[in-house]
Amino acid sequence: MTGFSFRQILQYQGLFVQGMEITLLLAGIAAFFGVIIGVLGAVGVRWGPRPLRWIIRIYVELIRNTPGLIQLFIVFFVLPSFGLRLPPLQAAAIAFSIYFGAYAIEIIRAGLDSIPRSQIEAGQCLGITRWQIFRHVIFMPALRNIYPSFTSQLVLLFLGTSIASQISAEELFYMGSFVESRTYRSFEVYALICAIYLVSVLILKVIFALGGRILFRWPAQH
Template structure:
């Protein structure tokens, strides 16, 4: 083995990697937040909306879950300009991530909503609670507690899927790595460092999700 490992070329371009890292965090966090709203609204409509709306949501879920994310990204970035809607690479990436995670999130949250016993909802009505209060306090929070591990796992996959957005030259971490590799030809070193950065991002997001669970979702300790 005559290959000589040389990481100096990678670390000389650290500012590019850092910019890509920040962009990945921004894309992922924004897609998680917007995707969660889409998932909650979609799950609410699917469990209690009119049939035509449920059919539309079912079609959306099946379409997204049974097609590759890369194709969804290409349709948004290359296909939408055909109907007059042109998006920048980062904008198309964010939209594609939201559309993708929203479909998976709807099914995850729907399962959580349907796990809530109907008697609890009736009890809320008997207490004079408004529909929004019932949904927020009786349905949504216990449902999120039940499906939180699955939902956060999907969010981590979303963050890792953001690497695919480099295919349309989005300015995220993998895109920055590709640029550095093309300039330095240090493939192993570049992608070894990027692998470590993605691992660090995953650990960071897991830590944030664990804090959110402790702060807002964990059941109080019995006395």
């Protein structure tokens, strides 16, 4: 079969749409629970007791210094040995949440550490409540400081969902591989998948940029 033709590929557009929906779902679930893990972990590292800080640091180092694919395989293939068998989509969601949570902890912790102690003390001297100090003096400035790196990590999370195809989670890359096995149009299929990922990432970057402008309207301090 010679020449390039996308006609056969477009007959499977429903599968690509379904795969994209699963990809967005996986990324959204992992981002949601990863942020929760990140916030709790960063607070634990910053203000928790020493044993808790050590546990969190071990978790962060273990996850950040091992391949995400191995973590995914452990959740999907190893946990059944202990009586916990999960469908591919749920296993991928758990693995990605754990993976993203480790990076979120470090990013959020860095944001908290970027707030000078003098600013917190100044808020206390003004007599504002702890909640107001957290919201206006700690949270929003810290969020502004970490926003670029945090959104970049979200983009990497979105792209990283492609490895879920290795456990037959029906995300975009898995659907593309299925179509390729039926049409034998490898170039066309993977070129289309690359284009979908590229357009999606560009859209995400625009959304994040607009979100940053809306959230952080005050001038940055120098």
